[in-house]
Amino acid sequence: MGEVIVITSGKGGVGKTTTTANIGTGFALLGKKVVLVDADIGLRNLDVVMGLENRIVYDLVDVTDGNCRLKQALIRDKRYETLYLLPAAQTRDKNAVNPDQMKQLCQELAQDFDYVIIDCPAGIEQGFRNAIAGADRAIIVTTPEVSAVRDADRIIGLLESEGKHNPKLIVNRIRPLMVKKGDMMDIDDIIEILAVDLLGIIPEDEYIVISTNRGEPAVASPVSLASTAYKNIVGRLMGENIPLMTLETNDGFFERLKRVFRF
Amino acid sequence: MFELIQKLFGKDSSSSKDIAKERLRLVLVHDRVNVSPQFMEVLKDDMIRVISNYMDINEKDMEVSLTNSKSSVALIANIPVNRMKRGMYNQD
Amino acid sequence: MRDGVVFKGSKDGLQLVIDMATDFDVIINQLKSKLEAAGEFFANGNAVVQVPSAKDMLPEQQQKLVALFDEYGLVWQDVKECDFDSLADDVNQNSEEESNTLIISKTLRNGQEVVHSNSVVIIGDVNPGAKVIAGGDVTINGTCRGVAHAGAFGDETATITASRLLASQIRIAGLISRSPDKLDIPEYAETARIRDGVVVIEPAR
Numbered sequence: 001m002g003e004v005i006v007i008t009s010g011k012g013g014v015g016k017t018t019t020t021a022n023i024g025t026g027f028a029l030l031g032k033k034v035v036l037v038d039a040d041i042g043l044r045n046l047d048v049v050m051g052l053e054n055r056i057v058y059d060l061v062d063v064t065d066g067n068c069r070l071k072q073a074l075i076r077d078k079r080y081e082t083l084y085l086l087p088a089a090q091t092r093d094k095n096a097v098n099p100d101q102m103k104q105l106c107q108e109l110a111q112d113f114d115y116v117i118i119d120c121p122a123g124i125e126q127g128f129r130n131a132i133a134g135a136d137r138a139i140i141v142t143t144p145e146v147s148a149v150r151d152a153d154r155i156i157g158l159l160e161s162e163g164k165h166n167p168k169l170i171v172n173r174i175r176p177l178m179v180k181k182g183d184m185m186d187i188d189d190i191i192e193i194l195a196v197d198l199l200g201i202i203p204e205d206e207y208i209v210i211s212t213n214r215g216e217p218a219v220a221s222p223v224s225l226a227s228t229a230y231k232n233i234v235g236r237l238m239g240e241n242i243p244l245m246t247l248e249t250n251d252g253f254f255e256r257l258k259r260v261f262r263f
Numbered sequence: 264m265f266e267l268i269q270k271l272f273g274k275d276s277s278s279s280k281d282i283a284k285e286r287l288r289l290v291l292v293h294d295r296v297n298v299s300p301q302f303m304e305v306l307k308d309d310m311i312r313v314i315s316n317y318m319d320i321n322e323k324d325m326e327v328s329l330t331n332s333k334s335s336v337a338l339i340a341n342i343p344v345n346r347m348k349r350g351m352y353n354q355d
Numbered sequence: 356m357r358d359g360v361v362f363k364g365s366k367d368g369l370q371l372v373i374d375m376a377t378d379f380d381v382i383i384n385q386l387k388s389k390l391e392a393a394g395e396f397f398a399n400g401n402a403v404v405q406v407p408s409a410k411d412m413l414p415e416q417q418q419k420l421v422a423l424f425d426e427y428g429l430v431w432q433d434v435k436e437c438d439f440d441s442l443a444d445d446v447n448q449n450s451e452e453e454s455n456t457l458i459i460s461k462t463l464r465n466g467q468e469v470v471h472s473n474s475v476v477i478i479g480d481v482n483p484g485a486k487v488i489a490g491g492d493v494t495i496n497g498t499c500r501g502v503a504h505a506g507a508f509g510d511e512t513a514t515i516t517a518s519r520l521l522a523s524q525i526r527i528a529g530l531i532s533r534s535p536d537k538l539d540i541p542e543y544a545e546t547a548r549i550r551d552g553v554v555v556i557e558p559a560r
Contacts, residue, residue, distance in 0.1 A: 053290045054331045091297050150465050153482050157464030193482060193500070195462055213283035 002033070002110040005117050005237075006135035008159075010151030012122030014143045015172040018208060018217075019230075020119040021049045023139075025217040026234035028083035032114040035074065035084040037106075039131035040121035041096055044088035051215020052077060052085050061089035064101045070108060079220075084113070094126040099133035106134025124158060132159065138167040139199060144174060144185040153194055168199035170233065175204045176247035187244075200233035202226050203247050292336045296329050303327060310340065319345040360385045362404075362472055362490060362508050373408040379416050383423065390427040392509035392529035403430045456491070463487065463501065472508075483523060492516070502526070503547075516546040516559050530554050 007020045017040075024036040038046035041061060047053045058073035063086070070086075077083040086109075089096060109116045120131035132138065138159050142152040152169070159167050171187055178184035191198055207224035211217060219230040225245070232242045296302055307327050314320055321343035330337050359377035362370070373382055404424070409417055424431050457471040458478065465484030469475055474491030485501035487493050492514050493505045499517040504526035506513025511528040519540070525532045525547045532547070532554035544559040 048286070048290060051286075053286065053293075056331075090294055150483055154465035154484060157467050160464075193480075195480070210279040213279035213286075215282075215286060 002113045003115055004106045004110055004134050004136045005115065006120050006132050006138050007117065007141060008120035008128065008131065008138055008155055009122065009141040010124065010155040011148045014141050014148050016141050017045045017049050017119050019141050019170060020046060020117050021217045022219040022230040023234055024083060024117050025080065026219045026230050027115050028080035029220065031082060033082045034115045034117065035086060035109050035113045037086045037116060037118045038088035039118050039127065041088045041127065042090065042093045044090050046119045047085060047087045048215065049212055050077065050085055050217065056087045059087045059089040061092050061096045064097050064105065094130065097130050099129050102130045103134040124154065132162060132164060135164060138164050139170060140167050141170045141172055143172050144190060149190055149193060156194060156196060167196055169194060169196045170200050170202065172202045173204045174201055174247065199236060200229060201244060202229040289336055293329060293331050314342065318347045321345055360389060370405045370407060375408050375411055383419055386423060389509040403432045405432045511549045514546050514548045516544060518544045520545040520547065520556060525554055527554055
């Protein structure tokens with residue numbers, strides 16, 4: 001039986017979809033059988049971030065409505081043999097599915113996959129409740145901003161009341177220079193307020209924009225700090241004890257080299 | 264050597280923003296059509312009207328859809344023809 | 356002046372205990388000011404209140420009471436049979452012998468609320484966006500960054516104490532106070548109380 005993990009945040013735009021894509025691809029690079037589930041019905045995005053947007057025939061709501069079998073809706077990513085995507089519906093809304101249906105779907109998927117990773121929509125309404133219904137554990141993504149941390153706190157409270165205890169935290173889009181100058185909250189500040197275990201930190205990285213443009217999750221490329229961060233997170237999820245990256249505040253060799261060639 | 268360094272920093276021959284623009288264009292064509300279900304119906308009716316000037320067609324078995332491939336979106340119509348009408352193409 | 360009107364929490368729910376020896380107009384006024392001070396304690400419309408002394412009231416007295424309930428969102432509940440006399444005695448005593456203190460051993464998160472008619476002790480933090488509303492004192496064994504309201508029924512002797520008082524808003528009875536703009540992180544536990552009509556923050560004793 002595989003593990004069902006939901007990636008949530010409360011606040012929008014903090015990096016849930018990017019995180020889902022990269023953690024999923026990270027597992028697939030290690031040969032694990034993974035299915036990514038886009039639970040953001042009506043505003044699907046996981047397919048675009050994965051570069052699979054033109055392969056969609058059936059979606060999650062087609063499956064729960066019984067229009068097709070689950071296998072027909074799953075899209076296999078040709079770049080990684082063991083990576084699959086269940087896309088969201090684009091023309092319906094969050095009420096097209098209910099939590100019991102999601103629970104059943106997750107149980108079915110967990111039979112065939114090592115990891116079922118659910119991309120949760122922003123907010124705390126039906127979409128959120130659907131996404132967490134079938135989850136064994138939750139990962140909360142936040143950025144070092146007051147509004148994101150407040151929303152994350154709310155989500156943690158809601159998860160606790162739904163019986164999803166002990167969620168883990170990812171702090172995304174850290175800018176080490178700003179943290180050093182005292183213009184951005186650091187990890188300790190955030191952990192102190194949220195009081196949950198830290199799963200990983202991801203530095204702000206321009207390469208994420210490029211990877212989304214291309215539809216190729218960053219974790220597959222060796223060139224970026226974010227890629228390393230995501231790989232570390234995947235390792236920790238599998239039980240390895242990987243220390244947190246130290247984020248340099250001065251330019252590394254590659255940064256300066258890139259500037260020489262004007263990239 | 265330079266190409267190697269270019270590849271190392273992930274800069275391909277086409278910039279990633281151009282790739283993004285193209286993907287976005289295709290995905291939006293698809294999204295917009297799907298968002299208005301009436302769109303296909305109206306398109307179908309218009310097509311039936313025009314084509315019926317030239318031939319009798321089997322409206323019930325007519326299929327119209329948008330297909331989505333890596334580099335293009337295509338409107339595919341499968342229209343069974345019963346018979347050709349006379350007179351429309353004899354314009355003198 | 357003696358309290359002619361006291362809210363009591365019991366296993367049967369919330370009760371309004373009225374000293375029928377007090378002039379009824381005085382009672383109505385005291386009740387009104389308590390309800391004003393309670394702010395949103397009753398605002399969500401599901402505060403069910405029993406009035407044991409109702410059976411001893413004149414019809415027009417009861418009507419006045421019902422009208423006041425309606426105005427402030429209280430729901431009148433008919434009283435089950437129980438021992439009224441001992442309740443009325445309590446009104447004449449100071450009400451600090453409440454053994455009904457609520458103790459919560461977890462951190463309150465954004466969106467969570469604790470509402471209690473007597474005193475509340477939180478063993479944990481109160482995060483931004485969380486609220487503690489108590490008829491009695493509020494004691495937080497942790498950092499308070501949310502909203503704390505003590506003396507919600509108008510008890511101006513109520514206090515708020517926290518290991519670290521960084522509350523976004525402090526309310527005691529009907530007085531509201533904001534945390535200062537320049538926030539020095541306190542090194543020691545502090546208590547907020549009303550002195551001379553204003554909310555002051557002092558080191559906790």
